[in-house]
Amino acid sequence: MKLPLILLAVIAAASFAAPLFGGLFGTDPDMVDLLARLSGPSLTHPLGADELGRDVLLRLLAGGRVSLVIGIAAALASAVLGTLIGLTAGYLGGWVDRVLMRGTDAMIALPLLPLLIVLAALDLNKLGLPARLIQSDEISLIRIVALAVLVGWTTAARLVRGATLVTRNRDFVRAARSLGAGVPHILWLHILPNALGPLIVATTLSIGDVILFESVLSFLGLGVQPPLASWGSMLSNAQELITTAPLLAVYPGLMIFLTVAACNLLGDALQRRLDPTALRRR
């Protein structure tokens, strides 16, 4: 439990503190230096420079910021959306449950990647979004997060619905209802805490999935736009340089691996702690 937490904390801290590093060394991740192209490790470039002479370490940290933000934001947003839908379906039951679950099943049944391609290539102008938003720097990030949430909420929804179904008929809930407690009160105080365990596990695991998802989008040209760096885009850019400068690919790949592994380990450990049924194992 401790190891993955520490690992994640270190990665997150380093990434978010990166702008300070930039200040110290006087460089920034977007600074192009054509003379330093593909150079090896040196004093000014501890991990070397990429194909445009930009410092690899700074880009790695900046990329970490982007990848982690996307991962965490998408995971949290999916969790929230999924919880809302799961609670509604589980508590209200009847045709509401039926419709929502059919919708969830349909969502799960869709061939993921092709649909995401369609969605990622949509023309935002045609959707009627405000122009200022479309032209902002963050739009590619928001787009990726939106896509990840669109496909990610189903896990949380199913989990929460399952837990709700089980809990809502328990005695203490019926007691609360008979005492006149309102629905939101019941959902928040009684039902949700029981669903929290598996939900937290699922959310932690999904951070890793989102980061991988972002790298595939970058491979297809639909990910973050340059000069913004993310581990996924660094990795897919490095494909072509694999024999000239293999380390350019190793670093982001390693970071993705460590982060995803840490997330998965953390999720596993959390499951052991939080999942009540696990108590039955020795």
Add this chain to the structure above:
Amino acid sequence: MMRFTAIRLVEIMAMLLLMSFIIYALIGLMPGDPIDLMRSADPRMSAADAARLKAMYGLDQPLLLRYAAWARQALAGDLGYSRLFAAPVWAALLPRLGNSLLLMAPSFALACAIALGFGIAAARRPGSRLDAAINLCCFAGVSLPTFWLALILILVFAAQLGWLPASGIATAGSGDIADRLRHLVLPVATLSLVSAAGYTRYVRAAMREALAQDHIRTARAKGASEGRIILHHALRTALVPVVTILALSFGGLVSGALVTETMFAYPGMGKLIFDAVMGNDYNLALAALLLATAVTMVANLAADLAYAWLDPRVSYR
């Protein structure tokens, strides 16, 4: 059971119809127009030409009318004409479907075999070094992007060692089985390694749960052999979540593996869907996507029916 199946089938039909409209609308929301793109590639095309081509392909009508026309045709059995392949949709689809099945089925089977083998082995000795090693391999496999693995395999086995061909489905001019199998080795390896890592974790977790159940302890106490315990008692319960993922992955048989197909220049369904969507080829994209959706939904139905068989506690009114 019969009623349940019938209701589900009707729901699937309704879902497909809804999906077809949503996909049609989504592709319509994609910017630009295939004729505009053609025009930018050939500067000598005039406005009159463009208008003529647009009318010919029916692109000058509003979305709803176009969709209605497509739906009418499709329900009558005519899937239309693929602009991108300059052929009827089914003529463009069928060979690619065949290629995809040839690629996905063995990968699927291999991944399942690996997952069951390693997952059960890890679950039998929880906390041991074997368990930890398998766990680590799974993490590695799950954290590795597919295009990365594909590239490494190509570089090592094709470029460096020269044992296997680097791309394609067959050597030109020969179509024999041995040649086609040689071309399948690397793509199948890529796909199955990546999927196996994910599946193994599920199997391992499910088996661990199952092995800790009360009825296993009872069986052990009654003196049943280890093998019988695993195969007969634990596996059944453990297979439930496994069947879930299998059903979900079934749709992949038809929607292909875009990244692998691109890396290995393997003409399968994944690449077809991608090209069709990016090329604004409505007919082809719709047909392919709906096919994939239908297959997944039917697989889900089969999975639900399988649950009832696997776990006697589950029943359907």
Add this chain to the structure above:
Amino acid sequence: MNAIRERRWRNRIALSVSLLVCAATAMAQGTEHHTLTIGITQFPATLNPNLDVMAAKSYVLGMTLRPFTVYDADWKLACLLCTELPSIANGLAVPVDLPDGGKGIDLTYTIKPDAQWADGVPVTTADVRFTYDVGRNPQSGVSNAELYRRISAVDVKDDRTFTLHVDKLTFDYSALQDFVLLPAHIEQDAFVEPAQYRLRTHYNSEPTNPGLYNGPYRVSEFVAGSHILLEPNPHWAGPPGHFRRITVRAIENTAALEANLLSGTIDMIAGELGLPLDEGLAFSKRQGEAFQIVYKPGLVYEHVDLKLTQPALADRRVREGLILGLDREAISQSLFAGRQPVADTFVNPLDLGYTEEVPRYRHDPVRAAALLEAAGWTKGADGVRRNAQGEPLSLELMTTAGNRSRELVEQVLQSQWRQIGVDIRIKNEPARVLFGDTLPHRRFDMAMYAWISSPENVPRSILHSKEIPSEANGFVGQNTTGFANSEMDRLIDALEIELDAGRRKTLWAEAQRLYATELPSLPLYFRSDVFILPKWLSGVRPTGNQSPTTLWVTDWSVQP
């Protein structure tokens, strides 16, 4: 017993000997290289020469279908399917005065007497008439109907000779690249219902039909999305090609394409549709000794379009400041090892009309800063220039997403411009969006892309004021910068009809000087193609214009 053992031994010896012989012949064949496998990055959607414009298709058809004329490696017009180029001098081209006052021209061509389709049927004027009918018909779906509209009539003299009545006299009157013949005897039944032609064409339904091809090779196997196999045309009358089999394989991912080359699955990577230059350079650094690497700058003019109605860009001083702020030499040297020479105008140095006497812009950030200051943009505290109203000099730069070379160059441009106080936001879009929507609707500030032209291509659609896409004309035209200069209009109109070579040179020089002074777009460079060929292959001559090298496939052979 002995007899049996003896027989067994004899069998074993026979088997080994035959195996050795097989191996020997295989090795011998291997060293003789009778087959060639070419890798390209795109698979042609259709092989019909007149539907759809695609570079992959031109590449494959270069080996299988002869056009009438072509610009060769010396950038001269040459006859491939005809016997003689019509010119006014030899009397085969006769200018006529048209009833509406314009000038047209009658051109007489004769098909080479030994030209045959691969099924033995001779190429005749029946094919000419059929192709003309298909092209003229508005329902057939041909992509460049403009060509057929210009030909008002076709007169057939005999089996081989015909006269085209063209309604506009232009300087390149004898160029007939785009009039590619369709075999009447095969395609006729597909054209019975013109609206169904593109659905029924035999090029799609049975692409291996030999009668569809009249070049040195014919298509013998067509696996959509994967490869095309070509074999020699038995009825080809010209010099035969060396190779008994040519395979064209499509591999979209360039890293995989390289790996295929290294593993021997493909023998060469075509320059027309192969690796982008920076990848080719990286490849040559690692593996250059094992291959022949040929670089050839071409007619692909990479530039940055500036929307002249953008308030900041409307001022010529700002445009000049922008180009002075770029160190294009450094980009060319460090990113492209000098293989993509810096361009000064849209005219390629190999082109007839090229002149060196144009304003040239060296990297001069001091002068750039001075110009920007003079235009009213002063540097603020954050390094970005602002005008009197406090608005920042902030522009959006677009290019095709997913194109790594362009993305690299974009980032260098952004960085260099930041140093003179110009803030650049990068916004890339997929090609279909950029070309299909954004550019025609002029929703950009700066757009980096390429113009593909042909030798002496008059820039009407990109620089003439009538070709500005707008609401009024349905967003047609490629003058996306909005360049409206009456002098340039006059030069363009004159260039199209001026027949005298000397006077043309003068007109071209003036046009280039005007372009380089006004700077409606910023010239970057002419993109180079990289050809990666095996050491044993000779005869591949990149042209640098848009004619694919495959048109001369019969010159390709194995070096001794």
